Amino acid sequence: MNRPSLSIAGVGVLFVIGGALSMLRAQQPAPDLVLSNGKIITVDERFTIAQAVAIRGDRIVAVGTNQEISQLGGTNTRRIDLRGRSVTPGLIDNHMHLLRAGTTWLKELRFDGVETRKHAIEMVRAAAKAVGPGEWVYNIGGWATAQFTDDKRPFTREELDQIAPDNPVALQESYYQVFLNSKALQMFGIEANAPDPRDFVKGSIVRDAAGKPTGVIKGDIAATRPVAARMPKVPADQLEASSQAMVNDMNRAGLTTFGVPGCNADVLEIFQKWKAQGHLNVRTFCIGGAGGGTPEQVERALPQIAQMKLFQGDSYIDNIYFGESVYGPLHDPMFALKSNPKPEDLVQWRRVATAVAKAGLPLHVHAELHDTIDAFLDQIEAINREYPIRNLRWTLAHMNQVNEPQIERMKKLGMYVALHPWGVINAGIMHEGFGDGAYDMPPLGMIQASGIMWGLGTDGSAANQYLPFTTLSFAVTGKVGGTRVIRQTISREDALIAHTRKNAFFVFQEDNLGAIQPGKLADLVVLDRDYLTVPADQIKDIKPVMTMVGGKIVYDAAASTPATK
Numbered sequence: 001m002n003r004p005s006l007s008i009a010g011v012g013v014l015f016v017i018g019g020a021l022s023m024l025r026a027q028q029p030a031p032d033l034v035l036s037n038g039k040i041i042t043v044d045e046r047f048t049i050a051q052a053v054a055i056r057g058d059r060i061v062a063v064g065t066n067q068e069i070s071q072l073g074g075t076n077t078r079r080i081d082l083r084g085r086s087v088t089p090g091l092i093d094n095h096m097h098l099l100r101a102g103t104t105w106l107k108e109l110r111f112d113g114v115e116t117r118k119h120a121i122e123m124v125r126a127a128a129k130a131v132g133p134g135e136w137v138y139n140i141g142g143w144a145t146a147q148f149t150d151d152k153r154p155f156t157r158e159e160l161d162q163i164a165p166d167n168p169v170a171l172q173e174s175y176y177q178v179f180l181n182s183k184a185l186q187m188f189g190i191e192a193n194a195p196d197p198r199d200f201v202k203g204s205i206v207r208d209a210a211g212k213p214t215g216v217i218k219g220d221i222a223a224t225r226p227v228a229a230r231m232p233k234v235p236a237d238q239l240e241a242s243s244q245a246m247v248n249d250m251n252r253a254g255l256t257t258f259g260v261p262g263c264n265a266d267v268l269e270i271f272q273k274w275k276a277q278g279h280l281n282v283r284t285f286c287i288g289g290a291g292g293g294t295p296e297q298v299e300r301a302l303p304q305i306a307q308m309k310l311f312q313g314d315s316y317i318d319n320i321y322f323g324e325s326v327y328g329p330l331h332d333p334m335f336a337l338k339s340n341p342k343p344e345d346l347v348q349w350r351r352v353a354t355a356v357a358k359a360g361l362p363l364h365v366h367a368e369l370h371d372t373i374d375a376f377l378d379q380i381e382a383i384n385r386e387y388p389i390r391n392l393r394w395t396l397a398h399m400n401q402v403n404e405p406q407i408e409r410m411k412k413l414g415m416y417v418a419l420h421p422w423g424v425i426n427a428g429i430m431h432e433g434f435g436d437g438a439y440d441m442p443p444l445g446m447i448q449a450s451g452i453m454w455g456l457g458t459d460g461s462a463a464n465q466y467l468p469f470t471t472l473s474f475a476v477t478g479k480v481g482g483t484r485v486i487r488q489t490i491s492r493e494d495a496l497i498a499h500t501r502k503n504a505f506f507v508f509q510e511d512n513l514g515a516i517q518p519g520k521l522a523d524l525v526v527l528d529r530d531y532l533t534v535p536a537d538q539i540k541d542i543k544p545v546m547t548m549v550g551g552k553i554v555y556d557a558a559a560s561t562p563a564t565k
Contacts, residue, residue: 030074038082058550090256090523092503095457099264102243111143112465117151128164138170141462146428155179157215177218251555254525254544257283261324281554285507291352293328305355323364332368341375357387390414417454427485445488455503473540522551
């Protein structure tokens with residue numbers, strides 16, 4: 001693999017101390033920017049805390065005390081006084097369906113981070129007024145009623161009729177169910193005592209005893225898909241504006257880098273254009289390729305896998321993994337309670353995975369339920385005997401139901417865990433289905449203690465919310481909507497490492513990203529409060545006040561317009 005690499009030793013020193021200061025000043029030009037008087041949470045291997053950081057071009061050149069770093073500045077150096085604020089590396093999500101979200105972002109009513117049902121209702125009412133009569137008010141996941149602290153009841157048809165009487169409304173709760181009002185039911189042709197429209201999964205349209213539709217479509221991703229498919233996407237001439245609004249919101253949240261399954265071609269083309277213009281404010285590392293869903297499709301995929309070329313891009317856009325799916329029938333549905341991998345399907349899965357290993361490609365594959373994880377590991381262990389996978393960075397993703405024996409099997413194989421805690425918003429649904437077992441979904445403490453390389457992601461923006469401090473809060477407190485929903489939590493330091501330095505490894509950028517160190521790219525976030533000392537229950541409330549990507553300020557709360565979402 002031609003993986004991007006940068007020798008940190010070749011571009012600077014870890015810290016500017018004593019005599020090294022004069023040497024650095026003599027050998028290198030003055031930095032373009034100095035941030036001082038802060039609490040720099042470097043997230044380096046020693047989790048060092050500094051006061052100041054110097055940046056030249058797109059990279060960090062020095063980290064140290066206020067006095068040491070301030071002396072490096074020249075007449076043209078810009079200086080920013082952090083006024084005691086904390087700074088972290090730019091936050092990295094190792095698995096978010098980012099580009100897909102750009103096709104709807106300007107039209108969707110996002111509930112990410114909305115803490116009360118009352119606030120959500122106010123947002124629906126305001127959106128209906130803003131779009132005008134007859135226009136859709138909708139979202140496609142990214143929230144669940146469990147996140148509300150005041151009232152976790154589902155929305156009803158009658159309630160939504162009252163809130164938005166002149167608009168069709170569709171509110172999709174993760175991939176679990178959709179709440180529709182009467183106008184939306186009418187738009188879909190869902191009527192009392194009439195056959196269900198053909199594209200809806202049988203039994204997914206909930207009806208009362210009299211046969212009248214309640215306004216709820218319930219099931220899983222297959223049940224919700226017919227609704228999502230009919231929601232209006234942004235027109236082609238607005239796709240760039242929608243994608244820009246999405247990127248702005250990511251920067252506002254402190255996110256700078258993403259592993260992206262299924263990079264949408266139209267949005268990726270826009271990102272490529274922005275990169276060429278020097279205007280791309282996020283880093284996008286694509287996870288792409290699949291073996292299909294039938295033996296015939298596998299047969300066609302095998303020669304394509306052998307020809308796949310990864311790592312042809314740069315630190316802004318690149319293709320880095322084969323995945324997220326290997327063979328469609330073994331792709332665990334969200335909220336399924338148990339899986340039963342069929343031998344004939346595992347044969348096809350192994351054919352694809354063997355081709356990936358033979359080609360020396362990294363693999364990032366969706367795996368959720370106990371039996372599926374065991375079945376995949378059985379296949380991988382067999383493949384490994386013929387084509388060793390160690391050092392290929394084979395990764396199992398999601399992993400909410402992983403157990404300790406499975407982790408040990410993965411460690412022996414040299415595999416990794418990309419963890420996406422669905423319970424961040426979906427805890428209520430998971431506890432309803434899995435009972436007490438949901439308290440260990442995911443088993444964060446066990447995973448952290450095992451020593452396996454792992455990183456935090458979301459699987460947003462439909463299956464989950466995207467805000468990183470909401471994810472970090474979940475990992476540290478185990479709470480959703482004020483309720484404790486998992487018992488295994490981790491320290492705030494370990495959680496931050498998993499969302500920065502460890503995730504840099506998962507996007508093959510550990511030499512460039514994930515820590516505030518000389519030689520690394522200057523991606524960092526200035527926070528409105530100290531992540532390390534704020535009461536744990538307030539971690540979710542932390543807001544970035546400035547975000548930088550490659551030494552460029554891409555979000556500044558003091559200069560920004562109000563949030564688009």
